[in-house]
């Protein structure tokens with residue numbers, strides 16, 4: 001994928017959006033994958049298993065050189081030649097030399113992401129070897145001269161008709177599009193290749209230090225033939241494949257196959273230990289080489305933040321659940337490696353120039369982090385790379401500007417107030433139009449944007465601030481900029497509800513934007529400054545909880561502030577106290593206020609829910625809002641894919657409007673299909689996105705914050 | 718539930734193994750003796766159609782081809798039994814020379830070393846190349862597994878697996894069902910490059 005700049009990259013993404021077949025396939029897959037995976041993990045404590053494997057990999061990393069040594073010694077003792085390759089070119093040269101020396105010409109190969117990483121096949125072809133991919137999907141893309149579009153399912157972007165036409169060319173007769181038959185064509189065609197292969201090339205899923213064994217996890221049976229028939233076997237593997245023991249390898253298999261293909265185990269796990277018997281070799285022993293590849297891995301694991309990437313087992317799940325991958329497919333979401341991990345590995349393995357555009361195409365929904373077999377904080381690493389690239393190459397103007405503005409709360413708020421007047425001539429009477437921070441961007445016509453409110457919440461506070469006689473607790477309100485300046489009525493609804501439950505409230509005026517928008521744009525230092533401001537704003541207030549109606553703010557305050565401010569030990573105790581107090585609206589009302597049915601006058605109105613990314617994954621809050629709807633006497637109807645991103649993603653929707661629009665469109669259709677007359681959610685950004693979409697589509701479904709629906713149904717006291 | 722009320726007996730490892738192996742599309746039966754395995758393999762060979770593959774440019778040559786059972790590493794006595802039964806029914810039986818049969822072997826008969834109940838997996842440790850090839854290039858793989866070799870999960874087999882691998886060189890295969898792919902439109906198809914069917918015969922011992 002070659003895109004010189006973001007604009008070109010967006011064009012490429014648009015091509016994918018227009019590819020009807022790809023879109024339908026990936027949609028079906030995204031839904032099927034989730035249920036399949038859940039079945040495969042039935043009865044297993046996934047979190048524990050993931051944590052165990054992560055711990056094992058972290059421990060391995062601490063003694064990487066010892067284990068590498070051990071592995072090498074054991075493999076060599078069993079007759080294997082072990083090579084160490086610095087980078088991709090070096091690895092390719094080693095493999096070519098092995099082939100030349102052994103006088104091989106015909107090479108048969110199995111699927112290996114590491115070989116894709118080094119571009120091994122084209123390099124061997126230039127050296128005069130004839131290389132055949134034996135894995136069905138890889139063979140298909142090889143015949144089409146394409147890279148794989150998924151780490152586990154290389155040809156997922158192609159239909160049976162594509163394959164039929166391709167195979168018809170190979171066999172010289174018209175093949176049937178029946179999938180069973182097409183598979184048999186490959187079985188028939190490939191046997192000759194197996195029989196004639198002189199050298200076999202594989203990757204490896206793990207390398208066991210205690211025995212010097214490599215393991216290959218497959219389904220088709222080709223890896224068994226490739227490692228058995230030819231007289232030479234070369235395995236190319238990254239040093240991250242190392243595990244200490246056979247038992248560790250077993251744990252890794254347990255999580256890998258379930259997460260990758262929702263299988264409890266694949267058809268085959270092939271464990272190769274040493275130079276095995278081989279009838280095709282002169283001396284009856286196979287010539288076996290293990291090529292251990294570094295290619296930026298050591299640099300990556302030396303970085304305290306990125307060392308967790310060592311835990312990646314290449315299951316591909318982070319692509320399977322990524323809403324952006326689902327829209328654009330693998331060829332647009334990775335250079336060689338694909339999906340969330342692809343964005344990261346591209347930077348380390350294939351350089352800044354290949355990662356520059358890609359890392360911006362993450363909406364920060366955290367679906368990948370939630371599913372990762374290694375428990376890697378992928379979205380955070382993606383944002384960090386984005387920030388590093390910007391630090392290195394210079395910051396784009398809008399991003400710089402926003403950073404500058406946000407650093408200065410007064411300026412920011414003045415701008416917002418001015419925007420109120422500036423928008424007057426174009427503001428619709430229905431309260432929709434552009435607003436900040438979107439004011440910095442164009443191309444938002446797929447949704448109507450709200451106007452800035454007449455009077456922000458901070459200006460209303462003095463009037464509506466309630467007197468609470470016998471307060472049960474004291475709460476600090478954190479509004480975030482959208483609720484302050486665009487939807488102050490949501491804040492007011494919360495204030496009324498809290499008052500009924502004898503909560504006294506403060507609203508520190510020095511608070512500002514939470515900082516997430518600039519964080520998303522790679523403006524790390526602006527993001528840090530804003531965090532400090534907010535911390536100080538609340539430091540003087542002795543409150544029991546800090547409540548925010550915005551799930552994104554809550555998750556950012558709670559999880560990112562400690563990281564952003566980690567370099568300053570002086571503020572650590574304050575940060576810890578602050579973060580511990582931050583709570584989202586639904587959790588506060590449900591778990592702290594513990595509201596009951598008797599507090600509400602229910603009306604049985606049909607409602608559905610949109611689960612904001614930063615609520616259901618960021619904060620792990622799932623039941624509270626749904627229970628609240630029932631407690632307040634509404635008729636909750638679940639809609640499909642409630643926890644899939646609505647496409648807002650803050651500044652993302654400004655950068656990739658086409659993709660944001662498509663995500664929104666899926667969301668609206670799912671809401672509509674639920675039959676509910678109202679949709680609730682816990683994030684003003686999502687409300688802005690969904691309401692704007694409804695307005696544009698002319699849909700008649702109310703969109704409200706959960707707190708508004710609750711407050712409206714309060715029993716009058 | 719109190720202990721006295723407990724009615725569900727825990728599922729035995731063998732039952733679990735059978736369930737899981739079948740879920741992975743293996744065909745599982747129970748046999749009482751090796752003789753039954755011989756009958757099973759011969760019968761299967763007779764029922765299936767003869768198929769061969771092109772292994773060079775001369776294409777497929779079925780002239781003079783005879784259905785073949787490959788069964789390396791059986792004891793002399795067991796091999797003789799199988800070979801005699803095969804001959805009676807006009808089948809070939811080979812124990813070596815698998816490399817000259819890359820165009821196709823109809824039945825591969827082997828023992829499995831371990832059965833893993835959790836996933837329905839058979840483990841075949843095959844340092845011997847003939848054994849390895851028989852289980853790979855055959856159309857139908859018939860694998861005899863002693864009932865006593867079934868363990869609850871892979872970890873329970875960890876020690877033995879490690880021992881296999883410390884006795885290098887060796888080639889250890891986990892086999893769960895027949896070969897499969899979902900590479901075209903994610904539609905599952907059984908039988909790609911490895912065996913089209915996996916038959917597991919659990920031998921009471």
Ligand code: SF4
Nearest residue numbers: 322362363365366368
């Ligand atoms: S955070 Fe969401 S959008 Fe970003 S890579 Fe992960 S799944 Fe994809």
Ligand code: SF4
Nearest residue numbers: 312313315316318372
């Ligand atoms: S990053 Fe996690 S989810 Fe993605 S391939 Fe690696 S292990 Fe799998």
